[in-house]
Amino acid sequence: xxxVKGGKITSDTFVPVADDAALPEGADVLVSAARFLQDPNGFxxxxxxxxxxxxxxxxVDDLVPHLDRLAVVALVFPSFRDGRAYSQARLLxxxxxxxxxxxxxxxxLRDQFVFMLRAGFDAFDVRKQSDAxxxxxxxxxxxxxxxxxxxxxxxxxxRRMQLRHSESAGL
Amino acid sequence: MYAYDEIDRTLVNERVSxxxxxxxxxxxxxxxxxxxxxxxxxxGVYLQLHAYMLRVAIPYGTMSSQQLRRLAHVARRxxxxxxxxxxxxxxxxxxxxxxxxxxALADLAEVGIHAMxxxxxxxxxxxxxxxxxxxxxxxxxxxxxxxLLRQYTTLHPEFSFLPRKFKFAITASAHDRAAxxxxxxxxxxxxxxxxxxxxxxxxxxGLGRTPFIGKTIKPYVAGRDLLSYVEAILRVYNQYGxxxxxxxxxxxxxxxxxxxxxxxxxxxxxxxxxxxxxxxxDHEVVEDIRSRFFYPAYEKLxxxxxxxxxxxxxxxxxxxxxxxxxxxxxxxxxIVTISLKPVGGPPGDxxxxxxxALADLADTYSFGEIRVGHEQNLALPHVxxxxxxxxxxxxxxxxxxxxxxxxxxxxxxxxxxxxxxxxNARSIPIAQELTRRFANHETANxxxxxxxxxxxxxxxxxxxxVGHIGILGVEKNDEEFYQITIGGRADEKAELGHLIGPAxxxxxxxxxxxxxxxxxxxxxxxxxELFVDTVKRLGVEPFRERVYATR
Numbered sequence: 001x002x003x004v005k006g007g008k009i010t011s012d013t014f015v016p017v018a019d020d021a022a023l024p025e026g027a028d029v030l031v032s033a034a035r036f037l038q039d040p041n042g043f044x045x046x047x048x049x050x051x052x053x054x055x056x057x058x059x060v061d062d063l064v065p066h067l068d069r070l071a072v073v074a075l076v077f078p079s080f081r082d083g084r085a086y087s088q089a090r091l092l093x094x095x096x097x098x099x100x101x102x103x104x105x106x107x108x109l110r111d112q113f114v115f116m117l118r119a120g121f122d123a124f125d126v127r128k129q130s131d132a133x134x135x136x137x138x139x140x141x142x143x144x145x146x147x148x149x150x151x152x153x154x155x156x157x158x159r160r161m162q163l164r165h166s167e168s169a170g171l
Numbered sequence: 172m173y174a175y176d177e178i179d180r181t182l183v184n185e186r187v188s189x190x191x192x193x194x195x196x197x198x199x200x201x202x203x204x205x206x207x208x209x210x211x212x213x214x215g216v217y218l219q220l221h222a223y224m225l226r227v228a229i230p231y232g233t234m235s236s237q238q239l240r241r242l243a244h245v246a247r248r249x250x251x252x253x254x255x256x257x258x259x260x261x262x263x264x265x266x267x268x269x270x271x272x273x274x275a276l277a278d279l280a281e282v283g284i285h286a287m288x289x290x291x292x293x294x295x296x297x298x299x300x301x302x303x304x305x306x307x308x309x310x311x312x313x314x315x316x317x318x319l320l321r322q323y324t325t326l327h328p329e330f331s332f333l334p335r336k337f338k339f340a341i342t343a344s345a346h347d348r349a350a351x352x353x354x355x356x357x358x359x360x361x362x363x364x365x366x367x368x369x370x371x372x373x374x375x376x377g378l379g380r381t382p383f384i385g386k387t388i389k390p391y392v393a394g395r396d397l398l399s400y401v402e403a404i405l406r407v408y409n410q411y412g413x414x415x416x417x418x419x420x421x422x423x424x425x426x427x428x429x430x431x432x433x434x435x436x437x438x439x440x441x442x443x444x445x446x447x448x449x450x451x452x453d454h455e456v457v458e459d460i461r462s463r464f465f466y467p468a469y470e471k472l473x474x475x476x477x478x479x480x481x482x483x484x485x486x487x488x489x490x491x492x493x494x495x496x497x498x499x500x501x502x503x504x505x506i507v508t509i510s511l512k513p514v515g516g517p518p519g520d521x522x523x524x525x526x527x528a529l530a531d532l533a534d535t536y537s538f539g540e541i542r543v544g545h546e547q548n549l550a551l552p553h554v555x556x557x558x559x560x561x562x563x564x565x566x567x568x569x570x571x572x573x574x575x576x577x578x579x580x581x582x583x584x585x586x587x588x589x590x591x592x593x594x595n596a597r598s599i600p601i602a603q604e605l606t607r608r609f610a611n612h613e614t615a616n617x618x619x620x621x622x623x624x625x626x627x628x629x630x631x632x633x634x635x636x637v638g639h640i641g642i643l644g645v646e647k648n649d650e651e652f653y654q655i656t657i658g659g660r661a662d663e664k665a666e667l668g669h670l671i672g673p674a675x676x677x678x679x680x681x682x683x684x685x686x687x688x689x690x691x692x693x694x695x696x697x698x699x700e701l702f703v704d705t706v707k708r709l710g711v712e713p714f715r716e717r718v719y720a721t722r
Contacts, residue, residue, distance in 0.1 A: 059410075081209055081292065083332025087409045090329055095444060111193065111210055118328035130201065141189050144182040146322040148449035149329070155449075156178045156322060157456050164459065 002132035004124040005101070007139070009132050012125075014051050014072060024048075030074060037062065044069045053105070056084040060091055067098045072123070077106035086119045093120035094150040113138050118149045172233045172540055173318050174463045175283040182325070183280045186287055190214045191273035198270065213293060213331070215261075215286030216272060220592045225264045225272060226289040227279060229543055231299040231317040231341075232260035234284075236530035236539040241282045243526035249275045254526070256511060256519045258545045258583060258634055259338070260298045261289055265590050293331050294324035294405075297339040300348040301544035304466070305552045307500045311368060313343040313360050315461045316397065319452065323398050330405045334412035335420035337405070338377070341370075345663070350545055352376050352385045352665035353637055355422050356404060358397075369393045374404060374434070375426030376665075378631035383423040384665050386431045388438060394457065399450040403442035407434070467538040467553050472503025476557035488563050490612060494574035496559060505556050507537075509549040509566065510573040510581060514610045517599045518584045519547030528569050536562050545634075545661075546583055546622075548576060578615040579623060579688065580606040583634060587627030587644065588651075594627035596644025596651035596677070601625055604681045609688075618688055621702045624659075637661035639703045640687060641668045642680060651677040657687065657714055658706035671715045675722065683718050690717040 003012040016030045023029055023046065030051040036043060043050040051072030054063055063073070073092060075085035085104070092098040103123040104116050110131035116124065117139060126132040148155050154162070175183075190210075197207040215226040227242070234242075242262055246254045249271045250264040257263055267275060276286060288295055297317045304312040320339055324330070330337075342349040343360035351357030357373035369391045376385025392400045408422045426434045482488050497506040509529065512518045521529070529549065533541045536558045537551035544550060549571075554562060566572040575581045582605060585591065587598030602625055609615050624638030628645075635641035641656035652674035659668030675683050688702075694713055695705045706714070 080206070081332050082414060083292075083330070084410055084414075086329040086332065087406050109206060111189075115326075115328040115331055142182070142185045142326070144178050144185065146182070146325050147327050156182070157459075159178060160176070160459055161455065 002126050002129055003103075004126055004132050004135045005122065007136045009135075014049070016053075028071065030072065033058065033063070036066070040066050040069065051101070051103070054088065056082060056088065060088050060096070063092075064096050067092070067096060067100070070098075070100050072101045072103055073098065074103040074105045074125070075121075077104060077108060077112075080107040080109050080112055086115065089116075089119040089121055090149060110134055110138050114142055118145065118151050118153075120150050172235060172465050173230075173314070173460075174465060176463070179322075180280070180283065183283065183285045183287075184277075186214075186285065186326070187273065187276045187280050190276060194269060194273055209291055209332075212291035213288055214272075214276070215289035216269075217290060218592070219265065219590055220588075221590065222266045223269050223272070224590070225267045225275065225286060226257070227262050227264070227284060227286045228289050228296045229260050229262060229284075230321050231297060231303065231314045232301045232543045233303075233314060234541050234543070235282075236533040236541065238282045238284055239526050239530040239533065239541055241279060241284060243523040243530070245275050245278060246523040246526065248278075252524075253520050253522045255517075255586060256521065256543050256547050256549070258547060258585075258632060259296055260301075260543050260545060261296055262543075263586070265586070287325055288331075290336075291331075292333045292335050292337075294327065294333075294337045294339065297321050297324070297341065298349055298354075298545065299341050300344055301542040301550050302348060302497070302506055302552065303343065304464075305499055305501070305504075305506055306344050306348075307498050308344060309500065310343045310360055310362060312461075312464065313341045313349075313358075315457065315464060316358070316360065316370075316394070317341050318460055318464075319398065319457070320401070323401070323450075327405075330409055333405070333409055334414050335417065335422075337408070337422065347661075347663040347665075348544065350634070350637070350661040350665070352663070353378055353382075353634070353661060354385060356401065357385045361391075363391055363393075367393060370397060372400065372404075375423040375431070377421050377423045378634060378636045379421070380418050380629050381424065381427075382631070382636040382667050383427065384667065385423075386426065388431065388435045395452050395454075396446060398452055399446050399448065400438075400442055402445065402450055403438045406441055407437045411437075465540075467540075469501045469504060469553070470555070472555055472557065474502055474556070476503070476555075478557040478560050482560035482563075485560075487567075488560060491563055491567075491572050491574040492559060494578070494616075495572070495576050496554075499553075503556055505554050505559060507551045507554045507559070507562065508544075508576045509551065509571050510576050511548050511571070512575055512581050512602075512606065513570050513573050514580065514606045515603050516606070518582050518602045521549070525569055525571060528565075529571065532562060532565055546577075546581065548581070574612055575606075575615055577620045577622070579609045579618050579621045580615055582606065582623045582625060583638070584625040585627050585632035587625070587633075591627060593630055594644065595629075595646040596627050596653065598625040598627040598633060598642075598644060601642060601653070601677075601680050605684060608681050608685060617698075618692065619699070619701055621688070622661075623684070634661060635659075636667045637665060638668060639706075640684060642684075645674055647674060653677065653680050655680075655683055655687070655718070657711060658703060660703055669711045671711055672719045679722070686718045687714055690714050 049071035341358040359371040373385035588594035626633035656668030
């Protein structure tokens with residue numbers, strides 16, 4: 001499935017590795033939460049970057065102490081209708097200041113791209129090729145946002161305040 | 172009422188374009204029905220028995236005459252010439268075609284009307300008191316806060332795929348006309364000892380398969396903290412609400428399973444992390460929203476104008492005035508309730524012609540503003556008392572002056588099996604028959620305030636659990652049967668009704684209701700003891716005996 005990063009389809013250097021399989025030498029790997037937590041130091045010491053697939057029905061608290069060693073955190077949408085990963089994403093970005101790649105996986109469809117970006121995802125394991133190709137176009141759908149999220153976009157409430165102040169300042 | 176600015180309009184237009192693209196991709200097959208269903212629900216589009224149904228939001232029940240005219244236009248142009256006002260201050264069109272929906276939504280967007288999040292597992296229309304801003308004794312206009320919540324909840328990236336639907340209601344009066352206790356979050360606006368505006372926050376109210384009355388999670392949340400506190404509740408719900416069973420997925424189940432104390436602790440822990448963050452509502456922001464609400468420039472008018480004195484001899488006018496006209500906070504003005512419950516008619520419906528005519532009347536008599544309440548009636552909130560006789564004449568010609576507000580024939584009903592694919596039984600014909608049985612206004616006045624609520628299935632869109640008399644359609648051996656409850660209420664003393672006995676067949680329902688009313692008239696302590704108070708005093712037993720004696 002195409003990986004979209006930086007607004008376009010890119011190649012994915014990360015290799016998903018099953019719990020009982022050996023880690024390929026020097027490769028960037030994506031492993032399950034359970035496997036990672038068994039030996040986080042071990043992962044830190046390997047050559048090759050580490051990414052963790054975190055299930056959507058588990059608090060991110062257990063992952064938080066390790067965030068600065070992770071290149072990728074992959075969150076899961078088992079169905080596009082299951083919105084738990086949106087909360088996990090916001091917490092990781094806004095409360096725990098995670099700065100690495102935050103990847104959306106699972107049933108990742110076009111009509112949720114804007115929500116996902118706003119929640120802090122910056123990489124998308126997109127289900128359909130046509131959706132991946134439409135990414136750049138899709139994210140331009142909205143220019144107005146009512147709520148503050150960690151994406152830094154100014155909210156409508158505050159944009160109005162700005163406009164008011166610039167009006168009264170005669171600008 | 173709130174004036175949309177460029178920012179609000181842009182958002183609605185962007186939403187309409189997005190939906191147009193989604194419909195196009197559905198019609199071309201690029202989106203499967205499974206992928207499309209949640210997207211269309213998020214735009215208020217249901218697939219019903221006969222056609223698509225569009226549910227359009229009327230935020231906190233307030234609309235302008237221009238907006239009402241546009242609702243009439245949609246009924247006329249894209250539907251069969253009428254609309255149905257719902258128990259959540261929305262309007263529904265029952266016959267709309269999928270291919271026409273983007274155009275209908277674009278027509279509505281031009282006047283600031285939308286259908287965003289009127290369905291789906293997200294946050295729905297924030298409803299309020301239909302007398303907000305004009306009710307005597309109101310603390311302050313709750314619609315300011317309803318608008319802040321509307322904006323906060325619209326296209327919220329974190330909460331657009333909740334375990335299940337989520338409904339807010341807000342009241343600022345001692346008598347709760349917004350039924351906040353049967354909402355997922357209910358807000359009671361009040362002032363603390365220091366005179367600061369804040370909210371009692373209730374959670375976990377809701378009807379349906381497992382009805383609950385909401386519980387207080389926090390007695391006072393300052394206005395400044397409203398959005399962050401709501402975010403904390405939504406986040407706890409989004410993460411821990413059940414997703415394994417759609418009948419156990421509302422927040423009321425989570426609150427019930429954890430217990431309100433534990434739930435409150437979870438929310439408090441989350442809230443403490445973010446209470447001073449970006450969601451703080453500072454005074455300037457609140458006042459900016461308040462400044463965009465239009466309030467009329469009321470004249471200084473007498474309480475008893477000549478026009479009213481002269482009309483007092485007209486018995487028909489007086490019957491209507493006593494029933495449908497309520498006191499206004501401004502001297503010389505009144506709140507007029509427009510009954511959409513004509514004898515023999517489907518409750519809550521209005522034709523496009525009625526809507527257009529009402530828009531004109533609103534312009535002439537109500538500063539261009541109309542309201543809708545959860546009882547499925549409309550209201551004109553700013554009518555000068557001197558204009559009441561002229562207004563009444565006009566309403567009467569339109570069939571909008573039935574003097575039955577809050578009486579036995581002011582029935583709240585869902586669309587039921589005639590329209591809805593979820594229903595077990597019909598509700599509209601039951602309502603129509605009941606209006607015929609009790610058509611005599613003297614009888615209805617003798618009975619007094621009596622709310623009958625009818626739901627065609629357990630989803631309870633007719634709010635039968637909180638009806639003084641509640642009627643629930645069930646299926647038994649492929650026939651329509653109805654369970655009858657009594658003693659429910661939706662106001663500040665909210666309570667669920669009690670079953671009086673086994674379900675009765677379709678043909679018996681009106682007779683049963685007559686029996687219940689007869690029992691009440693015989694048993695009430697005095698004429699002004701309301702039905703619901705008689706039930707409270709005596710319990711279900713005397714009513715059960717009367718109804719089932721010969722059944």
